[in-house]
Every structure is written in structure tokens, then in C-alpha cells.
Amino acid sequence: MEYKMLELATDNFGEDNILGMGGFGCVYRGKLEGGVYVAVKRLAAGGNVDAVKEFQTEVELLSRIQHPNVITLLGYTIHAETRLLIYELMHNGSLESQLHGPSRGSALTWHVRMKIALDVARGLEYLHEHCHPPVIHRDLKSSNILLDSIFNAKLSDFGLAIVDGPQNKKNIKLSGTLGYVAPEYLLDGKLTDKSDVYAFGVVLLELLLGRRPLEKLEPAAQFQSIVTWAMPQLTDRTKVPNIVDPVIRNSMDPKHLYQVAAVAVLCVQPEPSYRPLITDILHSLVPLVPLEFGGTLGVGKTVDTIRPEG
Known part of the structure; x- marks a missing residue:
């Protein structure tokens, strides 16, 4: 895409259009000709x-993978030292x-959270399973899961992804985000699709x-992982309902809650x-997950409705 067109779309990369900050630069909201809204990631x-x-x-x-739950790349630009990636706006x-x-999660009901997980x-x-060769995302985390106007979730930020060939697994530089990185990758540099499964388990615990x-422990200024904190309580059925996010507490079938807790526990196993498998x-x-949200749960009129925001 033309650099000039993106300057115009983002009001010359104006501060008012900043959507967020990444490791190497900013993401801006842009409006292309024809009224199409986009997200423009500028890598300085x-x-x-x-x-x-x-x-x-x-x-x-x-450029070569397409799926309803993977972000769509619309184009890119190289302008001198600046590189720009243009995505659909979520x-x-x-x-x-x-x-x-x-x-604090108030827009995310139990069913919406389960839909996002699915x-x-x-x-x-x-x-x-369906990419050949397979792809390991390597940086799955809640900030790389983007939500559209009706809370459909899409994976984004594939800069650290590894195409899963034997030749690509040697001498991989340790990358990812603390709290989501699987212990075997952190300690031994061993990377497999199960590393993504571990990160998925952490996201499930967040939901x-x-x-x-x-989370920071006061006053020691140390950090405690959600996995360390939650594991002893997740395996005790009497404790599970008490540690659920207050926003959704008592809003789900207890059987479903225990099932999700059990899935999360399996995903974050140290071994x-x-x-x-995913x-x-x-x-x-x-x-x-209710039928309306892409699952097979038939709950009829008790389903939470999702309304676009804004």
C-alpha cells in the first residue's frame, strides 16, 4: 500500500489515532478511501x-494463511526505515x-468468555493441524487476541511464529512473554505445539x-504467576467457585465451570x-458454548446476547 495513502488515513499518524503501543512501535486507527477502517502497525x-x-x-x-480466527493482513508498506502493516480493524x-x-471485563459474560476461548x-x-508445515504461534497472550464488534476473537501478532520444521527448531532464540511461556521452553529452549497449549491455558485462567x-506481591515487589496461585485451588472443587472473576461469579452451570477449570489445569501442566492437543x-x-456463538450448547432463551459496542 502507498505510504502517502496511510499518512492520509491516519491523519499523519496523529496521537488521537493511536490504538496501542507494541514492542517496536505504535498501532494507529486509519480510515481508507471508501470508509474502510483499518489498524496500521508502524514499526520504527x-x-x-x-x-x-x-x-x-x-x-x-x-499472506498465505487464512482463517476466521486469525487476523487478516490487508497490506504492507516499506518506506525508508519505516515498515507498516495494515490489518482489519478490530x-x-x-x-x-x-x-x-x-x-474490568464487565462486557464479557460467561458465554462470551467461553466463545472467545473456543x-x-x-x-x-x-x-x-491444518497449516502445512504446522505453525507454532510462540507469543499467544491476551494482548494478541483481538475482538471484533461482536466479540469474535482472532489471533494476531505473528512476528515470533515458527514454522514447525525440524530445521527451524534448532538455536531458537528464547522469545515470548513472561507468564505465558511454557516452563520447558523457558528452562531448556524446547519448543513444540504444546508450548502454545500452555499459553492457551494461561489465557483460559485469565478468562x-x-x-x-x-501479579505483583506487595510489599516484596516480587511477581506471582496466575498458574502458581490458581493450581492448588483449581483442583479443589469447593474452592473453584470462590476464585472465579466476581463479574461472572455464579452466572454459569457449576458443571461447566468445573470442566473449564479441569481443561485449564491440564493445559498448564509442567510436563x-x-x-x-489443541x-x-x-x-x-x-x-x-451456545449454538449462537459457534458451539453446540442449546440453552435457548437464556443465552447472553452480544451487542456491538459504540
Whole structure:
């Protein structure tokens, strides 16, 4: 896409159009001719080799993969040292901003959260099982799960993704986000699709508990992971209802709550071979999500309706 066109679309990358900040730059809201809204990620790469590599990975991968639960790349631009990626605009921002931002998850009912979990599992299953060769996302987290106006979830930010060939698994630089990185990858550099499953388990815990993956302990200034905090309580049925996010507490069938808690516990097992495949996770979530939201749960009129925001 033409750089000038993107300058125009974003009011010359004006501050008012900033949607968020990333590792290597800003994301801006843009309006193209014809009234199409887009998100423009500007990577001020300069001489940063990692930024250039991530840009190339993102363009190469998203140019050849397409799925309803993977973000659509509309185009890209290289202008001097600046690199720009243009995506469809996701009106409800990231799962992180919905859960941990000012609204504290108030727009996310139990059924909406389960729908988001199912969407993410479908996106991951596509990467792991239907892409040839398979793709490991490697940076799955709530800020990389984007939500459209009716809370359909899409995976984004593929700059760290690895195409799962044996030649690509050697000498992989440790990357990812603390709190989501699987222990075997953190300690031994061992990366498999089960690393994504671990990160999915952390996201599921965020949806369930409304807590961040790492929380600061006062006054020691240390961080405690959601996994360490939650595991002893998730395996005790009497404690599970008490640690659920207050926003959704007592709003679901207890059987469904225990089932989701059990899935989360399996996903974050320290031993990768004990974690389920994403396909198995998908099969266990489908019956918990209403028909209207892409699952098979027939709850008729008790279903929460999702209304576009704004």
C-alpha cells in the first residue's frame, strides 16, 4: 500500500489515532478511501534486526494463511526505515484491554468468555493441524487476541511464529512473554505445539479468574504467576467457585465451570506430554458454548446476547 495513502488515513499518524503501543512501535486507527477502517502497525525498525525479521515473518505467514480466527493482513508498506502493516480493524480491541482495562471485563459474560476461548482454540487448531508445515504461534497472550464488534476473537501478532520444521527448531532464540511461556521452553529452549497449549491455558485462567498472568506481591515487589496461585485451588472443587472473576461469579452451570477449570489445569501442566492437543481442548469446549456463538450448547432463551459496542 502507498505510504502517502496511510499518512492520509491516519491523519499523519496523529496521537488521537493511536490504538496501542507494541514492542517496536505504535498501532494507529486509519480510515481508507471508501470508509474502510483499518489498524496500521508502524514499526520504527531503524537498524533493529529483530524488528525487520518479525516484519518479514508476519508478512510471509499472514499472506498465505487464512482463517476466521486469525487476523487478516490487508497490506504492507516499506518506506525508508519505516515498515507498516495494515490489518482489519478490530473494534473491541484486545482481550487484555477488555479484561484488565477500565471496564474490568464487565462486557464479557460467561458465554462470551467461553466463545472467545473456543475461537482462540479454533485459531490454534488451524495453525497446528491444518497449516502445512504446522505453525507454532510462540507469543499467544491476551494482548494478541483481538475482538471484533461482536466479540469474535482472532489471533494476531505473528512476528515470533515458527514454522514447525525440524530445521527451524534448532538455536531458537528464547522469545515470548513472561507468564505465558511454557516452563520447558523457558528452562531448556524446547519448543513444540504444546508450548502454545500452555499459553492457551494461561489465557483460559485469565478468562476464568479475571486476574493478570503475573501479579505483583506487595510489599516484596516480587511477581506471582496466575498458574502458581490458581493450581492448588483449581483442583479443589469447593474452592473453584470462590476464585472465579466476581463479574461472572455464579452466572454459569457449576458443571461447566468445573470442566473449564479441569481443561485449564491440564493445559498448564509442567510436563508437556501431560497437556492435551489443541484438538482435544476444542472438543471439550464446543459443548459449553451456545449454538449462537459457534458451539453446540442449546440453552435457548437464556443465552447472553452480544451487542456491538459504540
